[in-house]
Amino acid sequence: MHALYISLVSEYYKSRKTLAFWAAILLPLIICGLISAGFYNNAEKIIANHYPPMLLWAQYSGAALGVMGFLIMPFYVIFMAFSVNNIEHKNDTWKMLFAQPLNKFSIYAAKYLYAILLIFICLFLFAALTYAFGNLLQVLVPTFNFNQYNPLDILINAYAKLFLASLGILSLQFILSLLWSDFLKPMGIGFVGTIMGIIAANVGWKYAYLIPYSLPTLASRISKVKKGMDPLAFSIFTQEIWTSLIYASVLFIIGYFIVTKKSIK
Amino acid sequence: MxxxxxxxxxxxxxxxxxxxxxxxxxxxxxxxxxxxxxxxxxxxxxxxxxxxxxxxxxxxxxxxxxxxxxxxxxxxxxxxxxxxxxxxxxxxxxxxxxxxxxxxxxxxxxxxxxxxxxxxxxxxxxxxxxxxxxxxxxxxxxxxxxxxxxxxxxxxxxxxxxxxxxxxxxxxxxxxxxxxxxxxxxxxxxxxxxxxxxxxxxxxxxxxxxxxxxxxxxxxxxxSKPMLEIEVDNIESASTLLIKQGYEVTTKTEKVISVLFVSSQKSGELNTLLIQNGFTVSSLYQQRKDLENLFLDITNTN
Structure with missing residues (x-):
């Protein structure tokens, strides 16, 4: 456990000045900021629609969730999986890392956990900032009715689903980025996979849930559909979440065997 | 162990x-x-x-x-x-x-x-x-x-x-x-x-x-036996003389004769010998073998 902990600390220390780390903070800040600015500037038009409070929250948080779930999330995950591995490929430091008196599992697991942690921070900030900026809008424009509904449960549920649904992609991309030192292969496969995943999910293919790249889309769509009806009734652990978790754990284990067999040339 | x-x-x-x-x-x-x-x-x-x-x-x-x-x-x-x-x-x-x-x-x-x-x-x-x-x-x-x-x-x-x-x-x-x-x-x-x-x-x-x-x-x-390299005029007759006197000439180029280095004194004697026989010695120095030659040596002795 100690080896895992120090490997994790080292991952943070190495990456704290890189875009990969700051993306986790800047991405939610920028997207939530832009949406809030849009709501602030168009306040009159939006208020004229006389949305009930819950629908107003749905409109507002759905803007971020929609963009995230469909498009940015898969690419963000692909980028995270790439960057935690690329930091070693780029500097030719794998040999140094594996020559340290640490077990290989700790080194590998720390990288994987660190990528998960960054994704968690990113999504946590999305949820937190959506909530905070919504309330800030209410203060700035008192005629909004954000204050008449508490969306916290839905937000947490929706982002928790998105987080869990993205772990399948993460594990898959993590292996690709571990194996290949170049940018194009894992990114190219990830890009094609994501497009295919989104199409498969949107045409409603029966087996779309078997494609890891479809899962964030599937997960966020179900939470959206149900939001209009009974928002608190949707469960987190649906079929696509289980699929994602199974993919994540199986691929995580396969990745470890790849690492132990990996010869550092 | x-x-x-x-x-x-x-x-x-x-x-x-x-x-x-x-x-x-x-x-x-x-x-x-x-x-x-x-x-x-x-x-x-x-x-x-x-x-x-x-x-x-x-x-x-x-x-x-x-x-x-x-x-x-x-x-x-x-x-x-x-x-x-x-x-x-x-x-x-x-x-x-x-x-x-x-x-x-x-x-x-x-x-x-x-x-x-x-x-x-x-x-x-x-x-x-x-x-x-x-x-x-x-x-x-x-x-x-x-x-x-x-x-x-x-x-x-x-x-x-x-x-x-x-x-x-x-x-x-x-x-x-x-x-x-x-x-x-x-x-x-x-x-x-x-x-x-x-x-x-x-x-x-x-x-x-x-x-x-x-x-x-x-x-x-x-x-890695060091060599004695001798730059001398009239290489051919000089090397014939050295061989006659019992020196082992290992290599001979247009300008330089190489013999095995034994000691400083022996090098001096060799110099005197050449000069007494009318040769002009322009340079005489000890040279260690480089790695390539050493490799050859070692592979040959094995």
Missing amino acids: GNYAIETVGLNFNFGNQTIVKDLSLQVPNGSIYGFLGPNGAGKTTTIKILLNLLKSPSDQVFIFGKEINSNRIAILKRIGALVEQPAIYGHLTGKENLVNRCILLGIKKAKADEMLSLVGLAEAANKKANKYSLGMKQRLGIAQALISDPELLLLDEPTNGLDPNGIIEVRNLMIDLATKHQKTILVSSHLLAEIERTATHVGIINKGQLLFQGTINELHLL
Whole structure:
């Protein structure tokens, strides 16, 4: 456990000045900021629609969730999986890392956990900032009715689903980025996979849930559909979440065997 | 086995069908500076990677501190510091941050980073990003990383690569210091015989994955017999004369005759002989064999 902990600390220390780390903070800040600015500037038009409070929250948080779930999330995950591995490929430091008196599992697991942690921070900030900026809008424009509904449960549920649904992609991309030192292969496969995943999910293919790249889309769509009806009734652990978790754990284990067999040339 | 910091027993290693290391039996005594000598592509780096368990060796072929490497990986790595090929440095971090990161991984005090930077003469560049470092500075940082855990055994793969003459002398003195004052064992690889001769107590010569020679530096000197090169007019008759007088002329070019060097006195006598016979000797000097000739010698005697 100690080896895992120090490997994790080292991952943070190495990456704290890189875009990969700051993306986790800047991405939610920028997207939530832009949406809030849009709501602030168009306040009159939006208020004229006389949305009930819950629908107003749905409109507002759905803007971020929609963009995230469909498009940015898969690419963000692909980028995270790439960057935690690329930091070693780029500097030719794998040999140094594996020559340290640490077990290989700790080194590998720390990288994987660190990528998960960054994704968690990113999504946590999305949820937190959506909530905070919504309330800030209410203060700035008192005629909004954000204050008449508490969306916290839905937000947490929706982002928790998105987080869990993205772990399948993460594990898959993590292996690709571990194996290949170049940018194009894992990114190219990830890009094609994501497009295919989104199409498969949107045409409603029966087996779309078997494609890891479809899962964030599937997960966020179900939470959206149900939001209009009974928002608190949707469960987190649906079929696509289980699929994602199974993919994540199986691929995580396969990745470890790849690492132990990996010869550092 | 207890006397050796490193011992390999008939080590074989292949990349696919290609044999990189063949029946290699290294014996690196405790406290020695072991010069691991060979041309580029001889298998030096591969061997060092095997010693670090970066490349998997067959079981019971590699022993470090008397322990089998595959089953004692972590315990062994705790006692080794290494510099393999180009130093492994994170370019976006400063020199100091690179060392602090190593401190984190090794669980040692971060103050050690500053100490190491002064040791390798990088204190002033401590807060400069490592990708702005020159090749020599990177090499020094790599050496600092290898030394930071105060290891008993150092594996240095061409540590003077990219260093200027001053840097080379500093590294050389540092190695001698570490071995004599701090009882470290150092395995240092190089393709330059002259470089190894100045520091090493023991030498192993590898070519095409096979160990051609292993022994103390004095044993190597016995093999590497120096030559006496003579620049003289009328080469043909001069060499005929020398042969008549019982000298063994090993090589003869248009300008230079080479005979085996025996002693300074003998060289003087040879000079007198030539002059008394009316030759003009323009130059007469002792020449050590270079690595290539040494290789030929060693392969021939084997």
